[in-house]
Amino acid sequence: MSEQSHSTKPYLLVWIALAVLTGIEIWAAIAFDGTAKWATLVALAVAKAGAVGWWFMHLKSEYGWLKFVAILPIIAAAYAALLMAEVVAR
Amino acid sequence: MSAPGAVVAAPEGLHDREFGPANAGKVGMWIYLVTDAMTFGGLLIAYASLRRMGNWPDPAEELGITISSVATFILICSSVSMVMAIRGAEMANRKALLGWLGATIAGGVIFLGIQYYEYNHLVHHGLGFTTMEHGNNLFGSTFYAITGFHGLHVLSGVIYLTVIWIKSLNGRYDGDASHVEIVGLFWHFVDLIWILVFTFIYLL
Incomplete structure (x- = not known):
């Protein structure tokens, strides 16, 4: 217990x-x-x-490639932020 | 010998060099979730680009945030009940597993009920999928496309959880939390996406 x-x-x-x-x-x-x-x-x-x-x-306790796979969308989000910055600056 | 359909974990001490103790089912679910996150990302980028075109109504004014805040809180609570269900399976406590899974399913059903009520209310106030009485039609299109796609995930999650709940009745997951953990990943992802949707679609 x-x-x-x-x-x-x-x-x-x-x-x-x-x-x-x-x-x-x-x-x-x-x-x-x-x-x-x-x-x-x-x-x-x-x-x-x-x-x-x-x-x-449980990403906290994962390791190796699984952690890398899981953070891929963050890279995509950074790319999206770049695209949006371009739209805003246009 | 494992039961048919069981997710086979690497034997103790023989973890995969690349993925550690994660079994194939878990890695598969993560890869699916990453691709799904990219889909939601594409929808949110499209939303942001269209919003920049101008004549965009104030979302908080058009949609209201009271009901969506309640829905957000319910999803957060269901994430905790999901974690408790996994703990129940790990400890071979079938009563706890069934109870917490049931609470998670109930949270999903309440969320869908709130979404149905919200859609009904908005449609009666002139916000359709392709029409908006007092503003940019694209506001309705993007709102229903994104929240509807998320709602479809909630519905899928409720069905998935119900299947796991039924299988749990005869002790299928007593002491073997692998399948419960995988459905938990999906459910937490649904919660994670809603956190972003709530902010970008309702609050900003």
Whole structure:
């Protein structure tokens, strides 16, 4: 029982963190405007998505090529950000 | 001898050099999820490009964020219940496995119910797939395409989880969490994508 409690504790902490960050997101969407709103919301979304991948999807404990495969979309996201920067600067 | 259809893990101490202890099913699911992430990425890039074209309504005003916030919270909760289900399978605790899997399925069904209610409400207020009464038609097209594609994933996840739940009834996964972990990867991915969709489509 104690082993189970020990192993589930990090997940409950991540759950609380995700709920709190979602609350902050909703508040920021109402309170902020312009660049501050974009920067805050994108940073929070990336942090939340990262937490789900790292802890819930166990990327934290994977290694070798599996970790590399899993982070491929991040490379694609960087490419997308580059494309969007070009659209914005046009 | 493993049961038919079992995901065969590498024997203890004989981990694959490239993928460690991950079994073939897990690696396969990860590769699928990566390609799926690319698809969502393409849709979100298209959304951003079209939005830059101008005459874009304020999403928070048009869609409202109360209902989607509730849906977000439910998906986050279902991710935790999914993790607890995996723990139940690992510890051969069938009661816990069935209970937490059931809670995860319930979360998915509630999410789909909320999405149905939301679509119904928006359509009655003039936001169709190709038409919008007070703004750019592309707003509706991109909204329904992206959230609908995600909803299809939730539906697939609910069906997938239900199959696992039924198989769990006779102890198929007692002490063997491999299949439960694989369906968990899919479910967490659905949650991860929604986190991004919620931000980009509803909040920004």
